[in-house]
Amino acid sequence: MSEGRHAQGGVRFGMVIDLDKCTGCGACSVACQAENNISFRPDESNKLRSITWMSIFELNNGGHYPDYKYAFLPRPCMHCDSPGHAPCTFVCPVNATTRDENNGIVTMVYPRCIGCRYCIVACPYHARSFNWWDPKWPEPMESMLSPEVSTRMRGVVEKCTFCHHRLLAVRSKAYKDGTDPDKATYTTACADACPAKAIVFGNLLDPQSEAARLSKDPNAFQILKKLNTKPKVYYISAHDWIRKLSDNAVA
Amino acid sequence: MDRALIPAGLKRCSLPVFGLWMLLLFGVIGWGVFAGAVVLLKAMNVTGLNDYFGFGAYITVDLAIIALGAGAFFSGFLYYGLSRFFPSLKELGKIINLAVVVGFVCYTGALAILVLEIGQPLRAWFGYWHANVHSMLTEVIFCISCYAIVLIVEYVPVVLENRKLCEVKPIKVFGRSLHDVMAIFALTGTFLSFFHQGSLGGIAGVLFGRPYAYRAGLFIWPWTFFLFILSAIASGPAFTALICGVLEKVSGKKLVDRSVYDLIGKIEGVLLSVYIVLKIADTAYWGLVQSPGLGLKMGDFYWGPYGIWLLIAEIGVCGVLPAMILLWPAGRKSNFLLFGAFFLDIAGVSLNRFVMSIPAFAAPVMPFDKWQVYIPTVYETAPTLAMLAYCALIISLSYRYLPLFPREKELNRA
Numbered sequence: 001m002s003e004g005r006h007a008q009g010g011v012r013f014g015m016v017i018d019l020d021k022c023t024g025c026g027a028c029s030v031a032c033q034a035e036n037n038i039s040f041r042p043d044e045s046n047k048l049r050s051i052t053w054m055s056i057f058e059l060n061n062g063g064h065y066p067d068y069k070y071a072f073l074p075r076p077c078m079h080c081d082s083p084g085h086a087p088c089t090f091v092c093p094v095n096a097t098t099r100d101e102n103n104g105i106v107t108m109v110y111p112r113c114i115g116c117r118y119c120i121v122a123c124p125y126h127a128r129s130f131n132w133w134d135p136k137w138p139e140p141m142e143s144m145l146s147p148e149v150s151t152r153m154r155g156v157v158e159k160c161t162f163c164h165h166r167l168l169a170v171r172s173k174a175y176k177d178g179t180d181p182d183k184a185t186y187t188t189a190c191a192d193a194c195p196a197k198a199i200v201f202g203n204l205l206d207p208q209s210e211a212a213r214l215s216k217d218p219n220a221f222q223i224l225k226k227l228n229t230k231p232k233v234y235y236i237s238a239h240d241w242i243r244k245l246s247d248n249a250v251a
Numbered sequence: 252m253d254r255a256l257i258p259a260g261l262k263r264c265s266l267p268v269f270g271l272w273m274l275l276l277f278g279v280i281g282w283g284v285f286a287g288a289v290v291l292l293k294a295m296n297v298t299g300l301n302d303y304f305g306f307g308a309y310i311t312v313d314l315a316i317i318a319l320g321a322g323a324f325f326s327g328f329l330y331y332g333l334s335r336f337f338p339s340l341k342e343l344g345k346i347i348n349l350a351v352v353v354g355f356v357c358y359t360g361a362l363a364i365l366v367l368e369i370g371q372p373l374r375a376w377f378g379y380w381h382a383n384v385h386s387m388l389t390e391v392i393f394c395i396s397c398y399a400i401v402l403i404v405e406y407v408p409v410v411l412e413n414r415k416l417c418e419v420k421p422i423k424v425f426g427r428s429l430h431d432v433m434a435i436f437a438l439t440g441t442f443l444s445f446f447h448q449g450s451l452g453g454i455a456g457v458l459f460g461r462p463y464a465y466r467a468g469l470f471i472w473p474w475t476f477f478l479f480i481l482s483a484i485a486s487g488p489a490f491t492a493l494i495c496g497v498l499e500k501v502s503g504k505k506l507v508d509r510s511v512y513d514l515i516g517k518i519e520g521v522l523l524s525v526y527i528v529l530k531i532a533d534t535a536y537w538g539l540v541q542s543p544g545l546g547l548k549m550g551d552f553y554w555g556p557y558g559i560w561l562l563i564a565e566i567g568v569c570g571v572l573p574a575m576i577l578l579w580p581a582g583r584k585s586n587f588l589l590f591g592a593f594f595l596d597i598a599g600v601s602l603n604r605f606v607m608s609i610p611a612f613a614a615p616v617m618p619f620d621k622w623q624v625y626i627p628t629v630y631e632t633a634p635t636l637a638m639l640a641y642c643a644l645i646i647s648l649s650y651r652y653l654p655l656f657p658r659e660k661e662l663n664r665a
Binding site: 046048049057059073080082085087090091092093094095096112113114115116117118120121122123124125126128129130131132133134153154155156157223224226227228229244245246247248249250 | 294295296300301302303305306368369370371374375377378380381382383385386387388389391392454457458459460461462543544545546547548551612616617618619620623
């Protein structure tokens with residue numbers, strides 16, 4: 001359970017996404033769906049009810065042709081590192097979503113979630129989805145689900161876990177190999193799948209990790225920094241108009 | 252046919268007329284129960300809710316009805332707690348039974364709707380078992396359960412006043428004994444309900460990721476915590492008085508002295524004025540200091556159907572106006588103005604609960620996000636209407652078969 005202050009171990013997993021490299025191909029989103037057993041429906045046109053842990057927003061500079069510019073912004077859960085609690089974790093009445101202070105990952109306990117959706121309204125990034133229907137997969141997909149990730153029942157909330165099951169796997173392996181599980185590193189399915197290598201995942205507290213290095217890039221930014229949610233997902237862009245879209249500013 | 256159950260010396264409409272009214276209410280309740288059953292069986296996809304609107308009609312109606320049910324605890328607090336020091340408050344004894352019934356129906360009705368509101372109703376008890384002490388919703392779960400129990404205990408002696416039940420001596424003795432200790436329950440209810448109303452306000456106020464709803468505050472409590480308490484006590488007794496006025500109109504009888512309405516008008520006028528001054532201060536700070544600090548201006552919070560009219564209606568038309576009428580002695584003397592002000596007061600507080608449940612989360616926070624509009628479906632409106640019908644049903648039955656108003660016989664002697 002998240003406590004009043006950070007335990008702040010040596011691990012804080014985070015992600016850096018280079019928007020200048022992102023082509024909006026959606027491979028990250030598809031890889032995430034497959035990796036995490038995310039159910040879908042025959043008609044997914046209502047995006048306010050479809051479950052997508054890695055959503056892709058289209059950004060534009062508001063200009064008209066020929067000055068029109070656009071970019072794509074993949075948005076996983078930000079795994080907010082705000083002091084004490086993430087916006088979602090402290091509102092959950094049943095401790096169904098908590099932040100693991102050993103690594104900073106905000107996790108979900110699906111069998112405990114009562115489906116009150118308080119965490120959904122608390123999240124300014126819309127990173128959480130409710131299971132409006134029973135999860136179903138067309139034949140024969142149901143028999144091809146990943147055994148590493150539990151499926152979610154209707155009436156509960158789910159979200160990106162930074163592929164937490166992969167972390168558990170590398171920690172188990174480290175334990176078996178006799179190495180320090182706390183030093184085990186891994187990467188997420190979205191970062192693995194990105195053909196442009198726009199997504200980098202790693203320990204933000206490890207100065208040797210690429211993610212830590214990129215998060216300190218002069219062009220790196222976080223979304224809605226003013227809210228003090230302290231997202232652990234960073235974005236990079238050399239374009240001013242994209243960086244300006246990262247936060248609200250009174251004109 | 253049911254004359255033996257009607258309090259001695261009091262007249263009620265004929266049983267067939269009352270039966271027709273009951274039939275209508277049962278019809279609405281049946282419709283709502285059917286819609287609720289569909290929600291439970293087919294899941295919440297039949298509602299108008301989505302991943303942008305986690306809260307909708309159910310929460311809005313729950314928040315509003317619980318605020319209006321505050322007449323029970325606040326009138327109880329004034330009557331049982333303060334009337335020893337301020338004898339003029341003893342007048343509230345003439346309406347206190349109705350306040351208890353209204354509080355009982357509001358809270359039990361709200362609890363029934365809450366079952367529909369959660370995606371996993373069979374896990375509702377997890378709130379007690381896996382309680383997160385940091386969550387405002389945990390405080391709500393505990394307070395609403397405890398206070399509903401207190402209200403049941405408060406309602407029981409009113410039921411035991413029934414003429415037929417009173418003929419059974421042990422029941423009569425038990426009922427009277429409960430009456431004797433009612434002050435303890437009333438004050439316990441006051442304590443619980445203050446926290447409960449506050450935590451409902453805290454639900455929105457603590458959301459630091461949502462600048463529309465978020466408010467700074469005192470220690471761990473956001474300003475909405477205190478504003479919700481104040482607005483509930485500034486409208487709850489008015490709701491009880493308005494229901495009493497409606498009962499008088501429908502039955503064609505005088506049920507309480509006019510002085511009771513005048514007293515409630517005076518109390519509500521003062522409380523509403525204090526509330527509205529603080530609400531204006533809160534809105535000014537939120538719109539002119541807090542939001543610009545987060546990169547937003549007030550205009551960013553109002554759009555389309557969720558326009559600035561909400562603010563004008565809530566604070567101006569349904570706040571300042573009724574407060575002025577209720578503070579004005581001549582305004583309280585006119586039935587039209589007094590009950591009109593009560594109605595506006597109730598509408599304003601209900602509108603406040605709507606604003607903090609729906610537009611507050613419709614407003615996009617990320618600069619590249621878009622506004623969305625929420626439209627409830629019949630599976631949300633039917634259960635909420637059924638809940639109101641349930642309230643009307645219990646109040647009607649209580650009025651017919653229980654001596655709710657101690658002065659009714661005297662006032663209608665002629």
